[in-house]
Amino acid sequence: MICDLDPSASGKPVPKPDASSPDPQAIHGLLLESLLEEQQTLRTPVALFSEAYDSKAPSKRFSHLIPLSRPDSDEQYAFEVNLDACTGCKACVAACHSLNGLDDDEAWRDMGLLVGTRKQPYLQTVTTACHHCVDPACADGCPVLAYDKDRITGIVRHLDDQCIGCSYCILKCPYDVPKFNFKRGIVRKCDMCHGRLSEGEAPACVQACPNEAIKIINRKVGEVEREGQIIAGAFDSSYTGPTTRYTSKRPLPEQAHAADEGRLVKDHAHMPLSWMLVMTQMSAGAFLTATLGLGLQALTIDDAGWISGVAFAIGFAGIHLSVLHLGQPLKAWRAFMGWRKSWLSREILAFGAYAGAGSMALAAWLLPLPLLVKPAWVLSTLVGIVAVATSIMVYVDTRRPYWSAKLVSLKFIGTLLILGTALTSTVSAFRGSPNASLFFLSALVLQWLMFGIENREQETALKDEKSARHRSARSMEFLHAPQLAARRFLFVLTGLLLPLLVAGGFSRPILFALWTALAFTSQLIERIYFFTACSGPKMPGN
Structure with missing residues (x-):
């Protein structure tokens, strides 16, 4: 960037020092103050975008990314992810972590990766959280009824005060969604920011994505896939009926698989x-x-x-x-x-x-x-x-x-x-x-x-x-x-x-x-x- 150091460039007169006692330091200070004052009036693209963003009410900024009405009796809320727009920036992961006040080693949303083969190259980042299943295995397995599937929205919520920390829901969930919090001795998971949705606000992940790759939709329960996989590498959908929908204009290659498919990791010993x-x-x-x-x-x-x-x-x-x-x-x-x-x-x-x-x-x-x-x-x-x-x-x-x-x-x-x-x-x-x-x-x-x-x-x-x-x-x-x-x-x-x-x-x-x-x-x-x-x-x- 080239800066014009001419004081007259600002259009404002700069006081001249007394000839009998010139003070270069004072002149430099006045010049710096004038330039900083001018900087506050610049109309950069970032400033214009920020003003336009702040001019809208929070409920209207993301109204096109969330349902504006409650689901019908045969519908429920669900995530929809546009794979073509997902770049793997993890803004959704950071926003979820920050808004929900999660611990340093805790995450309710993850970023995965699908890859192809040498003959059929492919690379796709995949953002994922709780799928708020039609038949949630976590809720079916919980011995203390610490899960609640909302009858209206279909959101599967975890009731922290009910949990005894047995971790059976972790074993039951085929998508590794519930996470054990060692500090609190309980399990916690994504609740689709249900409090924000009830007030017309978008969930943290939806609001944070710079490419609008994530949104909330009203999805008919009868249309939820109960066979196959919601995406390559996921567990068979017949078990729980995950409601998340992944969309892409590019068909996924038949050979697409998880990048860590061959990685071996020891599970918890219990x-x-x-x-x-x-x-x-x-x-x-x-x-x-x-x-x-x-x-x-x-x-x-x-x-x-x-x-x-x-x-x-x-x-x-x-x-x-x-x-x-x-x-x-x-x-x-x-x-x-x-x-x-x-x-x-x-x-x-x-x-x-x-x-x-x-x-x-x-x-x-x-x-x-x-x-x-x-x-x-x-x-x-x-x-x-x-x-x-x-x-x-x-x-x-x-x-x-x-x-x-x-x-x-x-x-x-x-x-x-x-x-x-x-x-x-x-x-x-x-x-x-x-x-x-x-x-x-x-x-x-x-x-x-x-x-x-x-x-x-x-x-x-x-x-x-x-x-x-x-x-x-x-x-x-x-x-x-x-x-x-x-x-x-x-x-x-x-x-x-x-x-x-x-x-x-x-x-x-x-x-x-x-x-x-x-x-x-x-x-x-x-x-x-x-x-x-x-x-x-x-x-x-x-």
Whole structure:
């Protein structure tokens, strides 16, 4: 830029200094003041745009980007994103973060990326937030009813004061929308700035986009796609019916995929849940084997009573450990509220019933009440099996590929049988039961079978790139190699070395107890990468 330093250029006279006492510094100050005053009167394009922008009322500035009326009975609010206008500047992300007062590590809107191939080059940024689904999985899974889908607008809101921080909605959502806030111990998410919309104002992301790539529309619920994907790389729309509409004048190439499609990341470990699952399944399995052993006369009443007592203690401890998973553990008592829709609520109720049935069985044995002992043990066994079945459904219902009904059932039932039989063999060995070795042999055979099936499933998914579990298999191979190696080492100990020591005549109670502890450790390691290797679905490129 060229500046004219001639004082007369401003059109204003500059006072002349007294010839008898010239002061160059004063002249320079007066000149600078004159130039600054002139600068305030310049009519630059930016100034003109700012004045025109400020001259309109806030409700009129973005009236063409939001609905001017409430949705009809068969409609709801939805985001519409013009991909051709999105440049990936992240103004929407910054505005959402600022207006909602989010923490530094928190984001309710993300920016992803789609790419093509060498033969079919393609590059497209994708802005994404909550899709305010027709059938929101987060709301269906929440055990405390902390989600509300507005009957008029269709906006899916999260009720922060209701949340207990269980994170099940995070597992349920196939678009990775709910985000856990560690500072507050709850989950939070986009609410489409519903307060601004109700006042005729545009949401933060809509208002911030310089290219008007995002807007809010009234969308007919019947027109929401319930098959395919809303965009390449997204989860199948048949699950939740996401309402966001992505538009573009350029058709997306068939080979378009998420830029981070091959990236492997460990998911959250959920340690308290890992312990809870293994311990409760071990407990239910021990009740099962004790009841069967009693029915087959392989155990005495007292043998079965001691086994059930140890099993009850382990299960009771596991149930209480699960509370440590919550961000708001003092609100855990409310977790039954969603039992009509949430498998997590049903699991909590089932294990509560299991604790009650187990207590009744122990009381019948200790008092003693001979007529009630066997029926009480049968009831405890049945309730325990039902409780483990609800645990299976908690994860199957998320629709995550690694948590298929087949694989989760195999893992959970396998843990129940192996550890339940192992615990029975240990307690009965310390009790001097002649059939302790029979239970130990059963646990050994079950472990061999389980180890073979798990390895076959892993190898199959790893070799088949089209397998839904291929990504999880790769995660286990490359990110969980130490855990897999540890489990193989434990299998050598429990599957070969310890059985040889037992056959060699060493102390059965000690060896059985050591075998049970090592088998428990192996199952716990598996349950940890059950979570960390599940590779949950999300929007492309986030």
